[in-house]
Amino acid sequence: MPISFRVNGKEHTLDVEEDMPLLWALRDELGLTGTKFGCGIAACGACTVQVDGMAMRSCSVPVSYADGSDITTIEGLAATHGAEEGGLSPLQQAWIERQVPQCGYCQSGMLMAVDALLKDNPQPSDDEIGQAITNICRCGSYPRVVAAIRDVTRA
Amino acid sequence: MAFDLKKPTRRQMLIGGGLAGGALLIGVAVSGPSRRDREDEIAAEGGERFVITWLKISPDNVTTVYVPHSDMGQGPITALAMMAAEEMDADWNLVRAEQAPAEPEFANESLGLFITKGRTAPDMLAGAAETLWYNVAKFMSMQITGGSMAVRYTGQHGMRIAGAAAKEMLVKAAAARWDCSTGDCEVRESIVYRKGKNQSATFGELVADAAEYSPSAAPTLKTPDQYRIVGKPTKRFDVPGKVDGTARYGLDARPEGLVYAALRQSPVFGGKVKRYDASEILKRRGVKQVVELPVGVAVIADNFWRAKEAAAALDIEFDDGGNGGVSSASIFEGHEKALTGESTEDKETGDAEGALKNAARVIEASYRVPYLAHATMEPMNCTVWVHDDKAEVWVGNQDPLGTRARIAEMTGVDYDNVKVHPMLLGGGFGRRIPYRAGFSEFPSEIDYAAMIAREVDAPVQLVYTREDDMRHDAYRIAVANRMKAGLDADGNPVAWQNRYVYKDEPAEAPHIPYAVENQSIRYVDNPTSVPRGPWRSVAHTQHTFFNESFMDELAHEAGRDPYDFRMALLKDKPRHRAVLRLAAEKAGYGGTLREGHAFGLAVQQSFETIVAEVLEVSLDEDNRPRVHKVTCAVDCGRVVNPDTAEAQVQSAVIYGLTAALYGQITIEGGAVAQGNFPDYPMVKIAETPVIETHFIDSGAAMGGLGEPGTPPVAPALANAIFKLTGKRIRELPMSIHDLSPASGKFAQAAD
Numbered sequence: 001m002p003i004s005f006r007v008n009g010k011e012h013t014l015d016v017e018e019d020m021p022l023l024w025a026l027r028d029e030l031g032l033t034g035t036k037f038g039c040g041i042a043a044c045g046a047c048t049v050q051v052d053g054m055a056m057r058s059c060s061v062p063v064s065y066a067d068g069s070d071i072t073t074i075e076g077l078a079a080t081h082g083a084e085e086g087g088l089s090p091l092q093q094a095w096i097e098r099q100v101p102q103c104g105y106c107q108s109g110m111l112m113a114v115d116a117l118l119k120d121n122p123q124p125s126d127d128e129i130g131q132a133i134t135n136i137c138r139c140g141s142y143p144r145v146v147a148a149i150r151d152v153t154r155a
Numbered sequence: 156m157a158f159d160l161k162k163p164t165r166r167q168m169l170i171g172g173g174l175a176g177g178a179l180l181i182g183v184a185v186s187g188p189s190r191r192d193r194e195d196e197i198a199a200e201g202g203e204r205f206v207i208t209w210l211k212i213s214p215d216n217v218t219t220v221y222v223p224h225s226d227m228g229q230g231p232i233t234a235l236a237m238m239a240a241e242e243m244d245a246d247w248n249l250v251r252a253e254q255a256p257a258e259p260e261f262a263n264e265s266l267g268l269f270i271t272k273g274r275t276a277p278d279m280l281a282g283a284a285e286t287l288w289y290n291v292a293k294f295m296s297m298q299i300t301g302g303s304m305a306v307r308y309t310g311q312h313g314m315r316i317a318g319a320a321a322k323e324m325l326v327k328a329a330a331a332r333w334d335c336s337t338g339d340c341e342v343r344e345s346i347v348y349r350k351g352k353n354q355s356a357t358f359g360e361l362v363a364d365a366a367e368y369s370p371s372a373a374p375t376l377k378t379p380d381q382y383r384i385v386g387k388p389t390k391r392f393d394v395p396g397k398v399d400g401t402a403r404y405g406l407d408a409r410p411e412g413l414v415y416a417a418l419r420q421s422p423v424f425g426g427k428v429k430r431y432d433a434s435e436i437l438k439r440r441g442v443k444q445v446v447e448l449p450v451g452v453a454v455i456a457d458n459f460w461r462a463k464e465a466a467a468a469l470d471i472e473f474d475d476g477g478n479g480g481v482s483s484a485s486i487f488e489g490h491e492k493a494l495t496g497e498s499t500e501d502k503e504t505g506d507a508e509g510a511l512k513n514a515a516r517v518i519e520a521s522y523r524v525p526y527l528a529h530a531t532m533e534p535m536n537c538t539v540w541v542h543d544d545k546a547e548v549w550v551g552n553q554d555p556l557g558t559r560a561r562i563a564e565m566t567g568v569d570y571d572n573v574k575v576h577p578m579l580l581g582g583g584f585g586r587r588i589p590y591r592a593g594f595s596e597f598p599s600e601i602d603y604a605a606m607i608a609r610e611v612d613a614p615v616q617l618v619y620t621r622e623d624d625m626r627h628d629a630y631r632i633a634v635a636n637r638m639k640a641g642l643d644a645d646g647n648p649v650a651w652q653n654r655y656v657y658k659d660e661p662a663e664a665p666h667i668p669y670a671v672e673n674q675s676i677r678y679v680d681n682p683t684s685v686p687r688g689p690w691r692s693v694a695h696t697q698h699t700f701f702n703e704s705f706m707d708e709l710a711h712e713a714g715r716d717p718y719d720f721r722m723a724l725l726k727d728k729p730r731h732r733a734v735l736r737l738a739a740e741k742a743g744y745g746g747t748l749r750e751g752h753a754f755g756l757a758v759q760q761s762f763e764t765i766v767a768e769v770l771e772v773s774l775d776e777d778n779r780p781r782v783h784k785v786t787c788a789v790d791c792g793r794v795v796n797p798d799t800a801e802a803q804v805q806s807a808v809i810y811g812l813t814a815a816l817y818g819q820i821t822i823e824g825g826a827v828a829q830g831n832f833p834d835y836p837m838v839k840i841a842e843t844p845v846i847e848t849h850f851i852d853s854g855a856a857m858g859g860l861g862e863p864g865t866p867p868v869a870p871a872l873a874n875a876i877f878k879l880t881g882k883r884i885r886e887l888p889m890s891i892h893d894l895s896p897a898s899g900k901f902a903q904a905a906d
């Protein structure tokens with residue numbers, strides 16, 4: 001059964017197994033490599049995308065679940081904030097200002113998760129950030145993740 | 156393994172590549188043993204050279220610095236470019252930096268220096284030395300990024316000289332054009348000015364003329380008071396691509412026609428395939444073929460998920476190679492036995508045996524640390540395409556040039572026909588190296604990818620699942636030791652005895668900076684079937700835990716404050732004293748703390764950098780340690796980019812904290828028991844302490860920064876736990892200990 005969804009505003013129809021995780025549909029079928037594989041079991045957050053605005057760990061979402069939905073990946077994050085082609089969202093800009101990424105591998109997922117949190121809760125407390133953002137960053141960029149969030153929430 | 160190398164002539168030499176495509180190219184090379192003919196072609200005169208740096212100045216006035224190191228996120232590419240730009244007096248906005256391609260011209264001289272400075276080869280290379288292609292000469296030219304050496308060797312010996320020489324050539328060209336002396340010229344922001352005259356020319360306008368001059372082998376270098384770029388927080392080149400999804404890691408290589416490989420490997424180290432039947436899985440959608448490897452079977456499919464699902468479903472049996480009975484318990488049993496037997500000298504001074512006999516008090520303790528996985532965020536992967544007698548490789552790792560040689564060896568393709576496309580690394584920490592000790596038993600993912608690619612008629616991307624990655628790592632070794640120290644009647648240590656398992660790199664890691672007259676440090680070995688490899692800061696991780704915890708035990712036994720006790724024993728180590736004092740001061744050590752909080756501290760020198768850390772710790776309602784604040788003082792000689800320097804220390808602290816709190820890989824039935832993050836937990840945002848970093852600009856020889864923040868964390872934490880609970884933690888991680896007051900196991904009475 002073909003599965004259809006929009007990714008970053010673009011319509012896609014895929015003829016794949018219903019239980020293929022969304023992550024692998026994005027990466028290996030659609031070639032959108034900005035979304036990363038870290039654990040495959042919803043334990044690290046590297047694969048976080050937004051499905052109808054909600055942060056989801058795409059390694060553990062069957063592609064059939066996303067049928068008919070609007071998916072945003074890191075490649076389309078800026079556009080959801082009205083940025084022009086090649087532009088950035090305020091959060092992404094804060095990430096550069098604060099020099100958050102080290103190896104950078106976790107940061108797509110980190111940004112997608114934080115972006116979703118701030119939509120829900122524009123002024124999260126430190127505890128709320130800690131509870132909501134459970135993404136793993138093996139490089140330990142956490143202090144700067146929090147600092148960059150603060151730059152945006154204070155602005 | 157020690158390599159007996161003759162010292163190559165360390166004469167540094169510049170070679171002006173002259174004009175290439177209208178741009179001025181300048182390289183720094185050093186003399187060294189011969190490896191390939193290519194270097195001879197490049198060298199301006201006879202003999203062999205290893206080019207370690209290229210600078211390119213284009214007519215549009217852009218300077219590009221080619222950096223022979225991988226960037227694992229610690230910013231060496233930016234830092235090294237800063238060093239070159241500083242000496243050139245370049246306009247930083249016109250500077251670009253790129254990782255050098257994996258060509259011998261970009262061989263990493265710094266590793267050669269590292270070895271020829273009389274040290275032994277990093278252990279990670281020991282196994283590689285046994286392989287055929289690999290000889291000492293080749294050894295000199297690896298682009299290894301490890302041992303925290305990028306800035307302190309490549310930067311100091313390559314980048315600065317290339318930058319300064321380029322400036323001299325450009326100034327000569329300007330002076331000739333204006334018919335004045337070079338002393339009449341000055342350089343600011345990539346422009347040469349004639350002093351007192353209204354004349355100027357950009358670097359770009361001068362490149363053609365400058366190419367006529369030969370670069371000086373000993374250009375004048377700037378003094379630190381003249382620095383405008385080095386020492387200023389500078390944004391990294393690689394960051395923008397890491398926030399918009401365009402950064403491409405090894406896993407993101409997508410050559411045309413790519414297929415994916417998943418492995419089904421023997422879980423037991425040293426195990427082999429006994430039998431398998433692929434007929435069922437070959438019927439699955441997208442599955443193309445299987446490739447048998449010595450240790451397992453690779454399943455090739457058109458989508459990684461299909462490949463890994465099929466691999467998991469494969470009907471296969473392994474034999475355990477006789478290692479099925481190996482466990483963490485049996486390994487530690489072997490360690491304990493070895494520790495009572497013959498030992499080999501590491502360091503002996505004075506007469507420890509005699510001093511222990513005459514000591515007023517003798518204190519004994521034994522320590523243990525478990526295996527640790529690296530768990531880089533990006534699981535291991537490697538993409539190889541073998542076609543028309545050529546091989547192409549897409550991989551992010553710490554040694555692209557070594558990878559190239561390894562792929563040549565494994566695919567049988569001529570070295571010159573192997574092309575490596577260096578990709579970004581999703582974390583390294585010592586894991587992303589194409590060789591490891593005991594190679595023959597434990598090939599790496601690079602080897603597997605090459606073996607698979609030989610059999611597949613398309614580019615093939617081998618991907619490790621997280622479970623593959625965690626169960627087939629090259630681990631920080633699990634080791635144990637026995638400590639014995641003697642105190643005199645006044646509580647001063649007079650003897651220090653340490654018997655430990657396994658002499659690892661760097662050689663000085665087991666040694667202490669403290670003035671104890673009689674020391675006997677010796678080691679034993681107890682080889683196991685578990686692959687080992689360098690892990691962020693290598694042997695410093697275990698030895699700093701042993702030494703700095705035991706030092707704390709001695710302080711308490713002597714009835715002295717651990718800070719004062721250390722300071723007294725560091726009387727001949729001014730740099731150690733300075734970092735310790737600064738960390739203690741900034742942390743408010745000795746002042747009053749919140750009820751239920753305690754300080755613990757530790758200090759260690761590693762990779763020429765000295766780090767002291769003071770941890771403020773409490774126990775939460777479930778009696779689990781909670782670290783509130785880590786105050787670090789760091790003396791790395793000089794900081795090139797304060798912004799990345801701070802980030803690296805934070806990173807190293809969190810890496811060390813994760814290991815101290817939770818990190819343990821255990822062996823059961825010859826295999827790793829853990830498989831994914833729930834079994835091998837990580838510190839996340841909620842548990843991240845405030846981390847304060849203070850640098851001391853001592854002007855000493857530059858030290859590394861990627862690793863030295865890690866070793867002090869575990870002992871400082873254990874020392875704080877002792878203060879809080881009276882329990883001496885002698886085995887990591889913390890999570891295996893019951894710290895509740897009711898547990899009542901008082902290993903050492905608190906003062």
Ligand code: FES
Binds near residue numbers: 043046
């Ligand atoms: S890859 Fe999906 S949460 Fe880790």
Ligand code: FES
Binds near residue numbers: 105106107139228581
């Ligand atoms: S930046 Fe490397 S894992 Fe987060």
